[in-house]
Amino acid sequence: MSLEKSGYRGFLLTVLNEAGVDIGDVIRVENPNYTYEGTLIPRSEFGSEDCIVIKLRSGYNIGVKVTRQTKITKLRSGEKPAFIPPPQPEAKPGLRRVAVISTGGTIASRVDYRTGGVRPALSASDLYSVVPELSDLAVIEADILFSILSENMTPQHWKKIAVATAKKIEEGVAGVVIPHGTDTMAYTAAALSFAFKNLPVPVILVGSQRSSDRPSSDAATNLLGAVKAAAYAPFAEVAVAMHESTSDDSILIHRGTKVRKCHTSARYAFKSINSPPLARVKNGKVTMLIEDYRRRSPRESFEVYPEFEDRVALLKFYPGLNPEVIDFYVDKGYLGLILEGTGLGHVSARCFPSVKRAIESGLIVAMTSQCIWGRVNMNVYDTGRDLLRLGVIPLEDMLPETALVKLMWVLGQTRDPKEAKQLLLQNMAYEFSDRTLMED
Amino acid sequence: MKFDYKKLGLKVGLEVHQQLDTRHKLFCACKPELFRGEPEIRFVRRLRPTQSELGQVDEAALFEFRKGLTILYEADRDTSCLVEMDEEPPHELNREAVETSLTVALMLDAKPVDEIHVMRKIVIDGSNTTGFQRTCVVALGGELEVEGKKIPIQHIGLEEDAARKTGQRANQVTYRLDRLGIPLIEVTTGPVISSPEEARKVALAIGRILRATGKVKRGIGTVRQDLNISLARGALIEIKGVQELETVEKAVEYEVQRQVNLLKIREELERRGVREEDLAIEPVDVTEVFENTKCKVISKALSRGGKVLALKLKGFNGLLGRELAPNLRFGTELADIARFWGGVGGIFHTDEMPGYGVTEAEIDGLRSKLDCTPEDAVVFVADSREKAEEALKAVAARAREALKGVPEETRVATPEGTSRYMRPRPGAARMYPETDVPPIRVTEDLIERLRKALPEKPEALLQRLMAEYGLNQKLSRQLMDSEYLDLFERIVKEVKVSPTLVAVTLTETLRSLKRDGLDVASIRDDKLTEVFKLVGSGVTAKESIPEILAWLSKNPDKSALDAVKALNLERLPEEELRRIVDEAIEDSLQLIKERGLGAFGPLMGRVMSKVRGRADAKTVSAMIKERIHEIQSKPDPR
Incomplete structure (x- = not known):
C-alpha cells in the first residue's frame, strides 16, 4: 500500500513524504518529550487529523501526535509479507463439481497482520486454505466476478451474475454458490429467481454477518452449508444460505423470493417471510422443509432472461407523505411503482389523485404491505377498494423488495401494460403463496 | 528450600490485572456483574x-480446532446483550474506564x-x-518506587475481561458470558524483580495505587496477577491467574523450585548417559498384557474398545516420581501434557507401580514387552487408540525436553501457589x-x-486516615490495603458511628469471617452501610455485627434488617432490659449483700449472656451498677 492510498492527508501526508517513509517501514517518531519506534500503519478512518499510527514491537497500535517539531526517521524498510498458499488438496474422486462465483462481501477474506487490512481470498486455493473442509464436500471451481459491497449492487450487476451463473450451469456443475454481501443479498436472490427459467440445479447465495478474518466468523459454516446444498440438495431453486440461530450448528436455506434481512448485525438476520424455509443443513445433512419445490431437472430446457428495467421505484407510505413524491416518479419517466402501504395495503386518500395520474400515465402501480408479515387485502376497507378502482394491483403476500425486483424484471421483458400486469401476477418462483401459516 | 536467587539469576516481571468498578462494561451498556442461578x-x-x-496459524489453536472442540455459552439478559454474544x-x-486507567497512568508517572x-x-x-x-x-x-528500588512500569493497558469457564467435557467447553467485557486495567512491570518477597511487595504497591482510584472491584477473581519468571539456566515461564497477594510470593518460590529440580533431573539424565536418540518416539500397543487386568480404569477403557499404549523412557526410572514442587511430580507434568494434547484422563507410570489395581506381574510383562532395563521407566495410557497415541507422543516430546532442561510454556496458577501446565507459549x-x-x-x-483530580498517593493517604478519623497506624494500613477504603469513607460520612468500629469491621471482622469460610465478598456495599446505620441508630448493638455479616453472606438477597430480625438481635426496649437486669438482681441479692460491687462481674456475665447483641454492654453495666448501689444504700428491712 502506498502512502497516497493509506488515508493520510494534508499536513500528515506532507510530513511523511518529506521524511521519505512508507507504510510498513519501521520508523522513529521523536516529539519534544518522548520518542516511539514502530511500524507505520495506514490511518484509521476515524483517526485524528494530527496523529500517525504506528505498531509497537508488542503488537499494539498507538496514535502519535505530529507537529512541526516532530522528527520522523526511517529505521528500516518493512518486510513485504509473502503469502504462501498451502498446496491445493487433491480432488477427491467421486465428488460433485460446485461453482463458486464471488461477488464481494467479506465472506472469504484474509487479514494482513502487518497493517490490519482485510483482503479478499477468493481463488479456489484461497477458499480451501480458509475452509479446508470444503475439499471433502465438492470439487470447487472458483471465479471472482467482482468484488463490491452489496450496497453498491445495481440491476446491471444482477444481469452479470445471472449470465455468469448460467454459463457455469451450462458447463454442467452440480450447483452454484454465490458469495455476496448481506445487505442486498435478498434483492439479488429475488432477481436471479426471476431471471432463470427451468433452473436445473440449486443456485445458492451465501454471506456472512461476521467477516471471515475473525475466528468467530459465520462465513465458513455458511459456506459449507451452501456448498453442501448446492452439490447434493434435491431442489433446483435460487436460495440464500445463512445461520438459523446464534449457534453454529444449523444453516437454513431460504427461498430467494421469500427471504429478507431482518437484523442489522446478528448471524440469524435472514428470515423466510410468509413461508417456511426451503431446507436445513445440519450435521452435514440436507433436510427439505417444504414439499412443494422445484426438483433438479435436465439442463435442456434451461433459459435465462437477465434483463431488468431500473425505472421502477419502491415507495414506503408514511403519515403525511406528500403526494408530489409520486408525481416526481411519473414526471421522471418511471414505468412502475411498488407501494409499501400500511396494514392490509393502504395509502392516504390524499394520494389518490397522484396515484390516479400515475396509472393514467401508463405506470404499473402495485401494492405490498410494510407490515412485512401477512397478506394485503384491499377489499376490506373503503381505502383499499378505492385504490383497486384506481387500478392499483394488490400483490398478495409478496415481499415489497421482491415485488420491486419482480416489476423491474417484468418491465425488462415487456413494455405492454397488459402483458406486464399478467406477468406480475403470475406465480413464477414461489413469490406468491396460497396459504399463510402461523409463524413458529 | 532456601535459594540464592541472585546466583540463580531470578528475574520476575509482573502483570497485574484488576477489574474496574465502572457503571457499565467496556464496550456495551451491560452491568459489569456476575449472575447466579440458571x-x-x-x-x-x-x-x-x-x-x-504468512499462512501461519497458532499451533495450539489449530490443534484445538482440529479436535472439533465446540463451545457452549451461557448468559442471562441482565449481564449480557448482543455485544457479548x-x-x-x-x-x-x-x-469512565479510559479516565480511570489514565489516572492510574499518571499516578505511576507513565x-x-x-x-x-x-x-x-x-x-x-x-x-x-x-x-x-x-x-x-x-x-x-x-x-x-518500592522500598528504595525503582521498578519500571512498561505498559498500562485497558482490556475486556474474558468469559468465565464453568465446565469442560471431552469435546465441549462451557463459558458464562457475564464476565466478558468487564473492564480490566493491566499494569506490567519490567522483569527486574529479583526475589519472591519483592514480587509480593511490588504487587502490593501496584494494588495500592489501583485501589487509591476508588474505582476498582473487590473480591475473589477481581484481581489476577500473571508472573513472567525466568532463571539464568532455566526458561521464561508465564504463570497465569494468581489471585491472592499472599500467593504471589509462593508462586515465584515454587516456580524457582520447579525449575531447579528440572535442572537436577537433566543433570541426572546426563549422568545416566541418556541421549535424545535413545528415547522412543512411537508408542507400543501393550493391550495383551492387560487382558485380564483388575485395574478398573484400564478394564473400562478396554471394554469400550480402547487400547493400552505404552512408551519406554530410557533411563528415567525413579525420575517420574520425583517432586518438583509441593504436590507436583515430574509425572504430574507428563500427565498434564498428555491431557492437553491427547485429551486423555491421565497416565500411568512405573514409578507409581504397583498400584491402581495394576499388579507386579503386569508390570513385569510390560517391562519385558518393551525390553526394559531396571533403569528405564514406562508411561502407559488406556484410551481410544488415537487419543492414547497423541497423548504418548506429547509425553515423548516432553521427555526429550527434559534432556535440555526447562521448556518454555504457559502455566496456570493453583490456589496453593504451585502451577500446572496450561499450553505452549503462544507465538508473537x-x-x-x-x-x-x-x-x-x-x-x-x-x-x-x-x-488536577489525582487521588492521594498511598503515604499521604495513610497520614490522612490517622489524622482525620483517629485510626491507629496499624488499622489505617490494614484499611488502605483492604478493598474497602472507599466504602469506609462513604460510611463514616453518611452514618454517625465510630470510625474505628467501621474500620475494624471492614478489615479484621471481615477477614476472620472469610477465614471461617464465609463468602463475605458477596455482601454488597449498600448492605454493609445498612448494618452500620442499624448500629448507629440503636436498632441493634455493635456486638451483633459479626453475626449479622455471617448471616448476610449466606443470604445475599436479604437486607441487614432481615438479618437482625432473623437472628433476634433487635435492641431490647429499655423496660425489657431493666426487667432482665432486675430479675438477675433479685436472684443474686445474697451475693450482692456479701460482696457488694464484687458481685458485678458474675451479674454482668449472666445478663450479657441473655442479651448479647440486643443491648450494648455499656448500658447493661450502668444499670447493674446503679441497682447494686441502690441495694447497698437501702437499709435492711429486717
Whole structure:
C-alpha cells in the first residue's frame, strides 16, 4: 500500500513524504518529550487529523501526535509479507463439481497482520486454505466476478451474475454458490429467481454477518452449508444460505423470493417471510422443509432472461407523505411503482389523485404491505377498494423488495401494460403463496 | 528450600490485572456483574483459527480446532446483550474506564499515548466469543518506587475481561458470558524483580495505587496477577491467574523450585548417559498384557474398545516420581501434557507401580514387552487408540525436553501457589486493529483535568486516615490495603458511628469471617452501610455485627434488617432490659449483700449472656451498677 492510498492527508501526508517513509517501514517518531519506534500503519478512518499510527514491537497500535517539531526517521524498510498458499488438496474422486462465483462481501477474506487490512481470498486455493473442509464436500471451481459491497449492487450487476451463473450451469456443475454481501443479498436472490427459467440445479447465495478474518466468523459454516446444498440438495431453486440461530450448528436455506434481512448485525438476520424455509443443513445433512419445490431437472430446457428495467421505484407510505413524491416518479419517466402501504395495503386518500395520474400515465402501480408479515387485502376497507378502482394491483403476500425486483424484471421483458400486469401476477418462483401459516 | 536467587539469576516481571468498578462494561451498556442461578440463554459456537498473511496459524489453536472442540455459552439478559454474544459490533470505548486507567497512568508517572487504538488479540480457547480479546495501550514507560528500588512500569493497558469457564467435557467447553467485557486495567512491570518477597511487595504497591482510584472491584477473581519468571539456566515461564497477594510470593518460590529440580533431573539424565536418540518416539500397543487386568480404569477403557499404549523412557526410572514442587511430580507434568494434547484422563507410570489395581506381574510383562532395563521407566495410557497415541507422543516430546532442561510454556496458577501446565507459549501476540471501535484522542486538556483530580498517593493517604478519623497506624494500613477504603469513607460520612468500629469491621471482622469460610465478598456495599446505620441508630448493638455479616453472606438477597430480625438481635426496649437486669438482681441479692460491687462481674456475665447483641454492654453495666448501689444504700428491712 502506498502512502497516497493509506488515508493520510494534508499536513500528515506532507510530513511523511518529506521524511521519505512508507507504510510498513519501521520508523522513529521523536516529539519534544518522548520518542516511539514502530511500524507505520495506514490511518484509521476515524483517526485524528494530527496523529500517525504506528505498531509497537508488542503488537499494539498507538496514535502519535505530529507537529512541526516532530522528527520522523526511517529505521528500516518493512518486510513485504509473502503469502504462501498451502498446496491445493487433491480432488477427491467421486465428488460433485460446485461453482463458486464471488461477488464481494467479506465472506472469504484474509487479514494482513502487518497493517490490519482485510483482503479478499477468493481463488479456489484461497477458499480451501480458509475452509479446508470444503475439499471433502465438492470439487470447487472458483471465479471472482467482482468484488463490491452489496450496497453498491445495481440491476446491471444482477444481469452479470445471472449470465455468469448460467454459463457455469451450462458447463454442467452440480450447483452454484454465490458469495455476496448481506445487505442486498435478498434483492439479488429475488432477481436471479426471476431471471432463470427451468433452473436445473440449486443456485445458492451465501454471506456472512461476521467477516471471515475473525475466528468467530459465520462465513465458513455458511459456506459449507451452501456448498453442501448446492452439490447434493434435491431442489433446483435460487436460495440464500445463512445461520438459523446464534449457534453454529444449523444453516437454513431460504427461498430467494421469500427471504429478507431482518437484523442489522446478528448471524440469524435472514428470515423466510410468509413461508417456511426451503431446507436445513445440519450435521452435514440436507433436510427439505417444504414439499412443494422445484426438483433438479435436465439442463435442456434451461433459459435465462437477465434483463431488468431500473425505472421502477419502491415507495414506503408514511403519515403525511406528500403526494408530489409520486408525481416526481411519473414526471421522471418511471414505468412502475411498488407501494409499501400500511396494514392490509393502504395509502392516504390524499394520494389518490397522484396515484390516479400515475396509472393514467401508463405506470404499473402495485401494492405490498410494510407490515412485512401477512397478506394485503384491499377489499376490506373503503381505502383499499378505492385504490383497486384506481387500478392499483394488490400483490398478495409478496415481499415489497421482491415485488420491486419482480416489476423491474417484468418491465425488462415487456413494455405492454397488459402483458406486464399478467406477468406480475403470475406465480413464477414461489413469490406468491396460497396459504399463510402461523409463524413458529 | 532456601535459594540464592541472585546466583540463580531470578528475574520476575509482573502483570497485574484488576477489574474496574465502572457503571457499565467496556464496550456495551451491560452491568459489569456476575449472575447466579440458571442461564436464560444457551448457544453453541466454534472458533476457527484465522490465517495470517504468512499462512501461519497458532499451533495450539489449530490443534484445538482440529479436535472439533465446540463451545457452549451461557448468559442471562441482565449481564449480557448482543455485544457479548458477538452478534452486534462493540459500542465506543467506555470513557469512565479510559479516565480511570489514565489516572492510574499518571499516578505511576507513565506517559499517556496521544491516541488510544483498540486492538484484537487472537484467543481461540472460547473465552472470548469473538475469538479475540479487545485490548489497548493507554500509557507507556512509568515508574514505581518500592522500598528504595525503582521498578519500571512498561505498559498500562485497558482490556475486556474474558468469559468465565464453568465446565469442560471431552469435546465441549462451557463459558458464562457475564464476565466478558468487564473492564480490566493491566499494569506490567519490567522483569527486574529479583526475589519472591519483592514480587509480593511490588504487587502490593501496584494494588495500592489501583485501589487509591476508588474505582476498582473487590473480591475473589477481581484481581489476577500473571508472573513472567525466568532463571539464568532455566526458561521464561508465564504463570497465569494468581489471585491472592499472599500467593504471589509462593508462586515465584515454587516456580524457582520447579525449575531447579528440572535442572537436577537433566543433570541426572546426563549422568545416566541418556541421549535424545535413545528415547522412543512411537508408542507400543501393550493391550495383551492387560487382558485380564483388575485395574478398573484400564478394564473400562478396554471394554469400550480402547487400547493400552505404552512408551519406554530410557533411563528415567525413579525420575517420574520425583517432586518438583509441593504436590507436583515430574509425572504430574507428563500427565498434564498428555491431557492437553491427547485429551486423555491421565497416565500411568512405573514409578507409581504397583498400584491402581495394576499388579507386579503386569508390570513385569510390560517391562519385558518393551525390553526394559531396571533403569528405564514406562508411561502407559488406556484410551481410544488415537487419543492414547497423541497423548504418548506429547509425553515423548516432553521427555526429550527434559534432556535440555526447562521448556518454555504457559502455566496456570493453583490456589496453593504451585502451577500446572496450561499450553505452549503462544507465538508473537497476533494482533490487529479493532476497526469497529474509533480511536480516542487523549488531549492535553483531558490529561490536565485528570492530573488536577489525582487521588492521594498511598503515604499521604495513610497520614490522612490517622489524622482525620483517629485510626491507629496499624488499622489505617490494614484499611488502605483492604478493598474497602472507599466504602469506609462513604460510611463514616453518611452514618454517625465510630470510625474505628467501621474500620475494624471492614478489615479484621471481615477477614476472620472469610477465614471461617464465609463468602463475605458477596455482601454488597449498600448492605454493609445498612448494618452500620442499624448500629448507629440503636436498632441493634455493635456486638451483633459479626453475626449479622455471617448471616448476610449466606443470604445475599436479604437486607441487614432481615438479618437482625432473623437472628433476634433487635435492641431490647429499655423496660425489657431493666426487667432482665432486675430479675438477675433479685436472684443474686445474697451475693450482692456479701460482696457488694464484687458481685458485678458474675451479674454482668449472666445478663450479657441473655442479651448479647440486643443491648450494648455499656448500658447493661450502668444499670447493674446503679441497682447494686441502690441495694447497698437501702437499709435492711429486717
